[in-house]
Amino acid sequence: MKVTMTINHRQRELDVAPGEHLLDTLRNHHILSVKRGCDSSSCGVCTVLVDMKPVLSCSVLTARVAGKEILTVEGIHDFVETLAGYMGHEGADQCGFCNPALALTVYALKHEIPHPTLDDIRHYLLGNLCRCTGYQAQHIAILKCLEECA
Amino acid sequence: MKTVNTKIPSIDGNGLMHGRPAFTDDLTEPNSLVVKLLRSPHPHARIKRIDATKALALDGVELVLTHNDFPRNSFTRAGQGYPEPSPHDKFVLDEYVRHVGDEVACVAAETVELCDKALELIDVEYELLDPVLDFEQAIDNPSILHPEDGICEMFPIGFEPKRNIAASYHMEVGDVEAELAKCEVVVEESFYTQAQAHAMMEPHAVNARLDFQGRLVLISSTQTPVHVRRILSQTLEIPLSRIRVIKPRVGGGFGGKQALHGEMFVSAVTMRTKRPSRMVYSRKEVFESTYSRHPMRFDMRLGADKDGTLRAIDCYVLSDTGAYGEHALTVFMVAGSKVLPLYNKVNSVRFHGHVTYTNHTPAGAFRGYGAIQGNFALESAIDKLVHTLGLDPIAFRQKNMMKEGETSPIFAIMGEGTEGTAMTMDSCKLEYCVNRGIELIDWKKRYPTKTSKDSIRRGVGMAIAMQGSGIPYIDMGAATLKLNDDGFYNLMVGATDIGQGSDTILAQIAAEVLECGMDDIVVYSSDSDLTPFDTGAYASSTTYVSGNAVYRAAQEMRAMIIREAAQVFQVDPDAISFDGKTFASGAKTITINELSNRLYYNEDQKQLVATGSYVGHKSPPPFMAGLVDLDVDVETGKVHIHNYVSVVDCGTTINPKLAQGQVEGAIVQGIGMTLYEDARYSKRGRLIENSLMDYLMPTRLSVDKLTTEFADSYEDSGPFGAKSVGEIGIDTPPAAIANAIYNAVGVRITSLPITAEKIRTALREKGQQS
Numbered sequence: 009m010k011v012t013m014t015i016n017h018r019q020r021e022l023d024v025a026p027g028e029h030l031l032d033t034l035r036n037h038h039i040l041s042v043k044r045g046c047d048s049s050s051c052g053v054c055t056v057l058v059d060m061k062p063v064l065s066c067s068v069l070t071a072r073v074a075g076k077e078i079l080t081v082e083g084i085h086d087f088v089e090t091l092a093g094y095m096g097h098e099g100a101d102q103c104g105f106c107n108p109a110l111a112l113t114v115y116a117l118k119h120e121i122p123h124p125t126l127d128d129i130r131h132y133l134l135g136n137l138c139r140c141t142g143y144q145a146q147h148i149a150i151l152k153c154l155e156e157c158a
Numbered sequence: 159m160k161t162v163n164t165k166i167p168s169i170d171g172n173g174l175m176h177g178r179p180a181f182t183d184d185l186t187e188p189n190s191l192v193v194k195l196l197r198s199p200h201p202h203a204r205i206k207r208i209d210a211t212k213a214l215a216l217d218g219v220e221l222v223l224t225h226n227d228f229p230r231n232s233f234t235r236a237g238q239g240y241p242e243p244s245p246h247d248k249f250v251l252d253e254y255v256r257h258v259g260d261e262v263a264c265v266a267a268e269t270v271e272l273c274d275k276a277l278e279l280i281d282v283e284y285e286l287l288d289p290v291l292d293f294e295q296a297i298d299n300p301s302i303l304h305p306e307d308g309i310c311e312m313f314p315i316g317f318e319p320k321r322n323i324a325a326s327y328h329m330e331v332g333d334v335e336a337e338l339a340k341c342e343v344v345v346e347e348s349f350y351t352q353a354q355a356h357a358m359m360e361p362h363a364v365n366a367r368l369d370f371q372g373r374l375v376l377i378s379s380t381q382t383p384v385h386v387r388r389i390l391s392q393t394l395e396i397p398l399s400r401i402r403v404i405k406p407r408v409g410g411g412f413g414g415k416q417a418l419h420g421e422m423f424v425s426a427v428t429m430r431t432k433r434p435s436r437m438v439y440s441r442k443e444v445f446e447s448t449y450s451r452h453p454m455r456f457d458m459r460l461g462a463d464k465d466g467t468l469r470a471i472d473c474y475v476l477s478d479t480g481a482y483g484e485h486a487l488t489v490f491m492v493a494g495s496k497v498l499p500l501y502n503k504v505n506s507v508r509f510h511g512h513v514t515y516t517n518h519t520p521a522g523a524f525r526g527y528g529a530i531q532g533n534f535a536l537e538s539a540i541d542k543l544v545h546t547l548g549l550d551p552i553a554f555r556q557k558n559m560m561k562e563g564e565t566s567p568i569f570a571i572m573g574e575g576t577e578g579t580a581m582t583m584d585s586c587k588l589e590y591c592v593n594r595g596i597e598l599i600d601w602k603k604r605y606p607t608k609t610s611k612d613s614i615r616r617g618v619g620m621a622i623a624m625q626g627s628g629i630p631y632i633d634m635g636a637a638t639l640k641l642n643d644d645g646f647y648n649l650m651v652g653a654t655d656i657g658q659g660s661d662t663i664l665a666q667i668a669a670e671v672l673e674c675g676m677d678d679i680v681v682y683s684s685d686s687d688l689t690p691f692d693t694g695a696y697a698s699s700t701t702y703v704s705g706n707a708v709y710r711a712a713q714e715m716r717a718m719i720i721r722e723a724a725q726v727f728q729v730d731p732d733a734i735s736f737d738g739k740t741f742a743s744g745a746k747t748i749t750i751n752e753l754s755n756r757l758y759y760n761e762d763q764k765q766l767v768a769t770g771s772y773v774g775h776k777s778p779p780p781f782m783a784g785l786v787d788l789d790v791d792v793e794t795g796k797v798h799i800h801n802y803v804s805v806v807d808c809g810t811t812i813n814p815k816l817a818q819g820q821v822e823g824a825i826v827q828g829i830g831m832t833l834y835e836d837a838r839y840s841k842r843g844r845l846i847e848n849s850l851m852d853y854l855m856p857t858r859l860s861v862d863k864l865t866t867e868f869a870d871s872y873e874d875s876g877p878f879g880a881k882s883v884g885e886i887g888i889d890t891p892p893a894a895i896a897n898a899i900y901n902a903v904g905v906r907i908t909s910l911p912i913t914a915e916k917i918r919t920a921l922r923e924k925g926q927q928s
């Protein structure tokens with residue numbers, strides 16, 4: 009079946025199987041920044057933005073996002089560049105497997121809460137698990153980034 | 159120093175956040191066969207009959223492999239120095255299955271859906287066998303996990319499979335019973351630690367193809383590419399020269415990828431079908447069918463005099479290795495060898511025990527590797543002793559703990575399954591770590607408890623820890639530096655970056671020696687064809703062992719380019735000064751760019767390549783003090799951590815921010831193990847917590863604050879004074895938190911995880927007693 013949506017600012021008509029999840033659709037179309045980390049919608053590494061809201065692409069049917077705007081990190085290059093700078097400065101990136109999803113969620117946070125507190129950040133990103141960093145360095149980097157972006 | 163000990167961003171962080179294809183499954187060939195495994199639903203069974211006819215009849219199912227399709231070569235999946243200290247007790251597929259999730263058959267098909275359908279159509283008849291599900295009942299149990307022929311130990315490790323013993327060990331310094339009898343106070347306690355899951359964010363993944371020369375090329379999310387290649391070769395009988403293993407970016411390992419998992423199967427499929435194949439573990443498979451941490455029981459006895467002189471430590475350990483003995487002996491030994499030397503002034507110390515087989519998911523390598531288990535037992539027992547003596551826990555430790563310039567007989571006795579290596583602590587700032595930690599947590603005002611409100615009691619607790627820096631005389635690392643035209647370098651290392659940042663810190667070491675910028679060092683790591691040998695990312699070896707190799711290669715490269723500049727000027731090399739950019743001799747100068755362009759295009763043409771290798775002659779331990787400030791709610795038993803203070807001596811921090819990341823990530827992983835992480839089994843041997851939904855682990859709200867500092871320390875034998883730092887951070891949380899809970903509410907929890915329920919139950923029992 010054909011599904012039309014906007015992916016990273018470009019309108020696309022994609023051939024997808026019935027019951028196909030957005031994660032598989034995106035990866036099948038070589039948008040490889042979107043990762044799979046679990047089978048239970050609990051780790052957050054498959055996060056994409058659908059109409060600027062973070063969703064778990066592993067549990068969204070591609071047919072359900074017809075007509076919507078999908079963003080992955082490939083579509084927010086400038087913001088990712090800025091955030092990556094702050095993350096690098098704080099030593100906040102390690103394996104990097106979950107970082108595209110983290111960047112997208114921070115991007116959504118920036119639009120939803122322009123001046124977040126540390127607590128806002130911790131709560132907003134609760135669904136983005138990370139096993140490497142212990143989280144604190146990420147939070148410091150994100151807070152600084154959003155303060156200076158605002 | 160310009161580059162070392164500076165906070166340089168990791169070289170891969172930016173590109174990975176941009177989502178550039180870099181992980182194993184991003185690099186799968188299109189049209190790869192999908193490989194999946196039929197896994198045992200039973201904890202212990204014999205396959206009486208297996209019939210794949212119906213599965214093979216499906217259009218698009220290429221291959222089904224069972225235990226009849228593999229040469230019967232026993233091996234261990236553990237990625238360790240060879241010959242391994244782990245028993246060879248595994249076959250690629252076997253007629254026995256020994257845990258829920260064990261491998262029964264392997265299917266290769268065109269799509270995931272076809273694979274799943276084929277798995278359902280494989281008809282298996284099992285003869286159910288009695289499972290051994292309690293590791294304390296495993297030894298001499300009538301049910302034997304490994305009755306089969308053809309399994310062996312590679313050298314004596316106390317392997318007694320007919321008794322369900324994978325390994326055993328005994329060592330004693332002095333006469334511990336006699337010494338304990340002389341002590342004024344003896345405390346005894348048993349401690350239990352649980353199976354923790356690694357839960358790295360990237361599940362295990364591997365893919366395979368034949369290249370244009372017909373060689374087998376694997377891309378694998380592994381910590382040990384050279385061990386993967388060797389074990390594949392030995393087990394599948396493929397010449398080593400026909401295998402290439404490439405490690406791409408890896409989404410976390412923590413020891414969980416220090417073994418072969420899917421590699422055997424994609425290799426077998428690709429060799430047979432000549433088609434590329436891919437395998438990505440489901441999260442359930444990661445939980446049930448890879449590794450967890452070895453659960454252990456420690457029976458501790460400590461003897462001291464009333465003045466606070468610790469005289470004897472007796473430690474019996476029973477460890478549960480699950481269905482296969484991967485890392486069985488060595489994890490168990492580290493529970494002694496990297497824990498007991500902390501108190502090096504005792505007259506007598508004994509460490510002994512057994513590692514048992516059970517029908518659980520195999521235990522394997524996991525950050526800390528026994529030291530976290532041992533630390534919980536020893537540092538909890540020390541705390542109990544201190545309270546029994548009515549002494550101050552800080553003063554007691556300062557009196558009895560390891561100090562700079564001292565040694566312990568244990569270093570010479572206990573090694574990697576064999577004898578160890580004697581060494582003195584040339585760098586040990588443990589005293590500083592403790593003293594600075596006390597300041598940072600405000601110990602003097604807070605110990606043992608502080609004013610509490612309503613049902614909340616606030617307490618502080620602490621523990622000290624040590625680890626190692628590689629395995630002496632076994633872990634070898636090598637590095638090659640190549641000068642390119644225009645004057646930049648390639649650094650090729652066998653060292654395995656799995657997210658910890660080793661590519662970055664190794665480039666920093668090279669850049670420091672060559673006095674160039676980080677952009678002038680282009681790193682390529684872990685490709686068995688292209689990079690030199692390195693045993694891999696484990697045993698806290700990379701900074702110290704691989705770092706020393708890079709240091710040597712860079713020194714040699716520096717000498718080479720200076721010789722070439724001297725040749726240009728027709729002077730002695732000693733007459734050349736070099737600042738990383740320009741060579742000068744008197745008024746004559748030439749830049750590195752000019753020199754290298756001359757070398758490759760114009761005159762004296764030759765390729766400059768320098769290789770350095772290193773094997774440690776000792777394993778200088780990093781040390782730390784961990785201190786925690788927490789609340790316990792006496793009504794619910796809930797623990798809330800306000801601040802976790804870490805003061806770490808890892809010698810020079812090559813990159814202070816990345817070192818901090820190693821410590822903080824490990825601290826939080828250790829807090830998870832302490833308070834809630836638990837891979838538990840049902841009475842029928844099935845893992846209860848087998849998804850990230852069920853398995854509780856730390857979130858962004860788990861800890862209010864981490865305070866991390868490093869001691870000013872310099873290890874002479876390390877690159878620029880560095881020791882390793884990958885594991886030390888995980889060791890202190892269990893004991894520090896248990897001790898803080900005791901200080902806050904007066905109950906000592908001796909089994910991990912310390913759940914709210916356990917605290918509440920202990921409080922109720924204590925209330926009933928008093």
